[in-house]
Amino acid sequence: MQLIKENTESQLVKSLLIIFIGSIILTVSAKIKIPFYPVPMTMQTFIVLFLGISFGYKIALATVSLYLLEGILGLPVFSNSPERGVGLAYFTGPTMGYLIGFLSACFLASLVKNDDNYFLIFFKLIFSVSTIYIFGILWLGTLIGWDKPIFTLGVMPFLVAEIFKICLLTLITKKIIKLRKFI
Structure with missing residues (x-):
C-alpha cells in the first residue's frame, strides 16, 4: 500500500513539474519570432500540439490553462506582451479567441495515435490547429466587426x-x- 502511495505522489510531482516547465516553454515559444513571410512565425501552435501529442490531454490542458492563467494574472507570457499590454486587458484583446483555441487544439492533438498513418496524423493535426483559427476569427470578428476581411486578417x-x-x-x-x- 505504501509503494502505491509513493508512486502516486511521485507521478503527481512529475506531472506538476511537466505542467510548469511546459508553460515556460510555451512562453518562450511565444516570444521567439522566426522571420517568415508575410508574418513572423512563433512556435506557439507547434508547442500546443506537441504538448497534446507528448503528454496526453490532461497534462496538455493543464499546461495551456496555467499559461493562460499566468497571462490573465499579468505575467508577460503572451506573444506581444508587455509591449501591447498585460493581464486581462491583453487577454481580451484581438488574440483571445486564438488563445482559447489552444485548449481545443491540444486536446484534439492528444487523439493522434501511434498506429495512425502519416496521412491521418497530418489531417488530425490540421483539424486540431484549425480550431485555434476558428475560435480566433470568431472572437476577432466580434471584436472588430464582421464587415472587415476577418479571414484575410x-x-x-x-x-x-x-x-x-x-x-x-x-x-x-x-x-x-x-x-x-518513458515519461
Whole structure:
C-alpha cells in the first residue's frame, strides 16, 4: 500500500513539474519570432500540439490553462506582451479567441495515435490547429466587426507557417509518442 502511495505522489510531482516547465516553454515559444513571410512565425501552435501529442490531454490542458492563467494574472507570457499590454486587458484583446483555441487544439492533438498513418496524423493535426483559427476569427470578428476581411486578417497570413509546422510535427509524431512511455 505504501509503494502505491509513493508512486502516486511521485507521478503527481512529475506531472506538476511537466505542467510548469511546459508553460515556460510555451512562453518562450511565444516570444521567439522566426522571420517568415508575410508574418513572423512563433512556435506557439507547434508547442500546443506537441504538448497534446507528448503528454496526453490532461497534462496538455493543464499546461495551456496555467499559461493562460499566468497571462490573465499579468505575467508577460503572451506573444506581444508587455509591449501591447498585460493581464486581462491583453487577454481580451484581438488574440483571445486564438488563445482559447489552444485548449481545443491540444486536446484534439492528444487523439493522434501511434498506429495512425502519416496521412491521418497530418489531417488530425490540421483539424486540431484549425480550431485555434476558428475560435480566433470568431472572437476577432466580434471584436472588430464582421464587415472587415476577418479571414484575410486573422488566418491567411499564418497559413504557410502552419502548414510547415504541421508537416514537421507529422514527421516526428510517431517518435514523440514512442518517447511518451518513458515519461
